[in-house]
Amino acid sequence: MDVSRYKSKGILIPGLIGLVFLILLATLPFYITGYTVVLITTILMYGILTVSWVLFSGPSGYLSLASAAFFGVGIYVGAILLPNTGQLVPLVVAVILGGLASGLIALGVGALTLRLRGIYFAIFTFGLVILILEVLNWWEHTVSHLRGRFVMSVDNDMMFWLMLGIFVATALTYFFFRRSKFGLALQGIGQNEEAAAHSGVNVTMVKVLTFALSAVFAGAAGAVWATRLTYIDPYVAFHVNFSFLPVLMAIFGGMGQMYGPLIGAALFAYLQEKLQTEFPEIYMLIFGFVLIATVLFMRDGLVGVVEWVIRKLRRGGSAVQNADT
Amino acid sequence: MQILEGEKVTKYFGGLAAVSGVDFSVDKGEVFGLIGPNGAGKTTLFNLISGAFVPKPGIIKFKGEKISGLKPFKICRMGMARTFQEVKVFGGVPAIENVALGAMFGTAKGMSPSAATKEAGELLDFVGFSVPKTIPAGGLTLANQKRVEVARALASDAELILLDELMAGLTPTETAEAMDLVQRIRDRGVTVFMIEHVMRAIMGVCDRIMVLHHGEKIAEGTPKEIAASKKVIEVYLGE
Numbered sequence: 001m002d003v004s005r006y007k008s009k010g011i012l013i014p015g016l017i018g019l020v021f022l023i024l025l026a027t028l029p030f031y032i033t034g035y036t037v038v039l040i041t042t043i044l045m046y047g048i049l050t051v052s053w054v055l056f057s058g059p060s061g062y063l064s065l066a067s068a069a070f071f072g073v074g075i076y077v078g079a080i081l082l083p084n085t086g087q088l089v090p091l092v093v094a095v096i097l098g099g100l101a102s103g104l105i106a107l108g109v110g111a112l113t114l115r116l117r118g119i120y121f122a123i124f125t126f127g128l129v130i131l132i133l134e135v136l137n138w139w140e141h142t143v144s145h146l147r148g149r150f151v152m153s154v155d156n157d158m159m160f161w162l163m164l165g166i167f168v169a170t171a172l173t174y175f176f177f178r179r180s181k182f183g184l185a186l187q188g189i190g191q192n193e194e195a196a197a198h199s200g201v202n203v204t205m206v207k208v209l210t211f212a213l214s215a216v217f218a219g220a221a222g223a224v225w226a227t228r229l230t231y232i233d234p235y236v237a238f239h240v241n242f243s244f245l246p247v248l249m250a251i252f253g254g255m256g257q258m259y260g261p262l263i264g265a266a267l268f269a270y271l272q273e274k275l276q277t278e279f280p281e282i283y284m285l286i287f288g289f290v291l292i293a294t295v296l297f298m299r300d301g302l303v304g305v306v307e308w309v310i311r312k313l314r315r316g317g318s319a320v321q322n323a324d325t
Numbered sequence: 326m327q328i329l330e331g332e333k334v335t336k337y338f339g340g341l342a343a344v345s346g347v348d349f350s351v352d353k354g355e356v357f358g359l360i361g362p363n364g365a366g367k368t369t370l371f372n373l374i375s376g377a378f379v380p381k382p383g384i385i386k387f388k389g390e391k392i393s394g395l396k397p398f399k400i401c402r403m404g405m406a407r408t409f410q411e412v413k414v415f416g417g418v419p420a421i422e423n424v425a426l427g428a429m430f431g432t433a434k435g436m437s438p439s440a441a442t443k444e445a446g447e448l449l450d451f452v453g454f455s456v457p458k459t460i461p462a463g464g465l466t467l468a469n470q471k472r473v474e475v476a477r478a479l480a481s482d483a484e485l486i487l488l489d490e491l492m493a494g495l496t497p498t499e500t501a502e503a504m505d506l507v508q509r510i511r512d513r514g515v516t517v518f519m520i521e522h523v524m525r526a527i528m529g530v531c532d533r534i535m536v537l538h539h540g541e542k543i544a545e546g547t548p549k550e551i552a553a554s555k556k557v558i559e560v561y562l563g564e
Contacts, residue, residue: 200430
């Protein structure tokens with residue numbers, strides 16, 4: 001019986017390709033220009049948000065719109081710990097604390113709200129973004145009397161490596177989680193929560209912990225992103241785009257396969273950057289068309305299209321063979 | 326020895342008592358049947374026993390320990406598993422992983438994925454699942470989905486299994502196979518508590534039967550006694 005989920009077969013070759021790719025990526029700053037490094041840092045940031053979103057929402061079917069909240073908390077932690085007047089902690093520590101802060105908030109919020117299902121959960125998580133935004137806004141106005149915060153700037157290469165490190169951690173976690181028994185449990189919850197509960201799965205715990213785990217990566221990325229923004233206020237840190245883009249990127253790439261969201265995030269972020277710089281007037285318009293086309297014609301995303309092409313080619317190939325014999 | 330006991334088990338939905346003051350006990354090793362007209366409260370009683378609902382008032386004990394109030398996953402890990410009236414399988418997950426999930430999470434100590442997968446394969450054979458085990462459960466026939474559910478329940482090392490209308494919707498041949506399966510489950514040493522509408526099946530395999538009507542217990546006894554009970558006949562056929 002072949003149950004590939006738990007077998008190590010098939011890890012080796014993709015693993016090696018991944019490693020080579022990773023080494024190339026990690027040494028990138030030594031042979032390319034500054035702009036490309038910055039662009040790839042952006043792509044990695046979106047990659048982290050997308051994969052961390054898929055980690056929880058993909059198998060569970062709970063549509064979370066909280067990415068911006070977790071990313072924003074990370075940005076704020078980064079801004080507080082790394083002000084332009086001199087950093088309070090080393091960079092890496094700020095990144096870890098940003099991740100932990102988001103993870104803790106997700107733990108609390110998850111414990112309270114993961115009993116909500118469907119649309120209620122989606123709306124609540126979106127409300128969370130607004131809630132944290134407004135609380136911080138109030139705090140900055142009435143308590144700290146700061147309109148915004150200046151963040152120390154960090155060398156582009158350093159920022160790239162940090163983001164790459166978080167990205168690799170996110171992707172590896174995603175990969176191993178999906179193959180683990182907890183990945184199966186979360187999938188079971190997504191397909192029939194009641195049956196999962198009656199089959200011995202502690203559904204609340206699995207949901208809350210995975211939700212928190214996914215938030216850690218978004219928060220860590222936020223702390224790095226703060227140094228990229230250099231000036232932040234609550235509206236910048238908790239921009240709703242960071243809730244919706246990860247979802248769109250995951251759909252664009254296709255969630256059927258593990259690499260779908262990765263490809264989706266990479267292409268989507270690249271497209272966004274390119275369109276924004278080259279067609280600033282109509283980029284949103286073009287973007288809109290791309291999205292509509294994706295949802296209408298490629299329900300399984302880019303991965304679905306690729307699989308369809310491969311199937312067609314194979315079938316065509318075998319048909320020719322049959323004709324020969 | 327009693328494996329499951331209920332005292333004055335009651336559940337209200339709004340002002341309506343779906344289950345009302347029901348006392349029952351299931352002996353270890355027997356096949357215990359639960360029948361009653363539609364809306365009698367049979368599935369509600371199963372939901373109370375398996376932890377989906379909490380009886381109020383009333384107490385349910387499993388192996389001598391009070392379980393009413395415990396979460397379903399805890400009750401499952403104690404050794405009680407169930408199937409559902411409307412099959413609930415993990416549709417996008419291969420049949421064998423549906424079952425393996427029960428072994429990984431439903432057993433008292435948990436099980437490693439590889440051991441669970443092996444166990445799942447054996448259990449699928451046991452329940453008579455004869456199509457490739459890697460087919461996603463959503464694409465199976467009703468009979469095979471029911472087999473997957475039973476195997477998943479058994480995978481949790483259940484000592485007591487609650488079968489909610491196992492035979493409903495099956496063909497005559499499949500019903501006969503299901504009756505045989507119930508016998509073989511009992512032969513493994515697993516106590517069976519089953520809701521059933523197919524009279525031939527319930528009369529054929531049960532040691533004792535309890536009858537619910539409007540949430541109340543109206544009769545209990547051997548299949549012969551139940552078949553002869555005037556009260557039961559009235560309920561089913563009208564006066």
